[in-house]
Amino acid sequence: MGIFDWKHWVVILIVVVLVFGTKRLKTLGSDVGEAVKGFRKAMNTEEDEKPQQPNPPLNQPTTIDAQAHKVEEPARKD
Template sequence: MGIFSGWHWVIVLAVVVLVFGTKKIKNLGSDLGESIKGFKNAMSDGEKEGDKANSVPPVPPQQPHNAAPLSQPQTYDAQAHRVDETVKKD
């Protein structure tokens, strides 16, 4: 088992039980179980919604009539100007 043997894990478990107590560990386990159940329910709800969304056919994007085709390059002419004013933040 690498560096730690079975006895090391038994000692670590005993120290954890002594520090936290069995009641807190039990509550931690039940809270963790409820969280996992909630996560699974949310995932299954998401899959059901995903199935509904996939049943509707997607609408293809429409290109405006006056737009240039995508295969032709377009050039925009612009010029940058330096701003000398400094903006003070209060």
């Protein structure tokens, strides 16, 4: 039973149709479908535009170029 009972879903569907109307629900469904299609298209084109960079071999050493600087702190007066 509970909320997954088919009778509850029928009542909820009837209330939603009465509140919003079938025309508004139809346009809402098509808008959601277009948004999902646009999202999928954007995800596919984004993956195609990425340049393929070769990964460096794992057994090759790499060098990090950096320089350390000593920071002087002012003397504390206790």
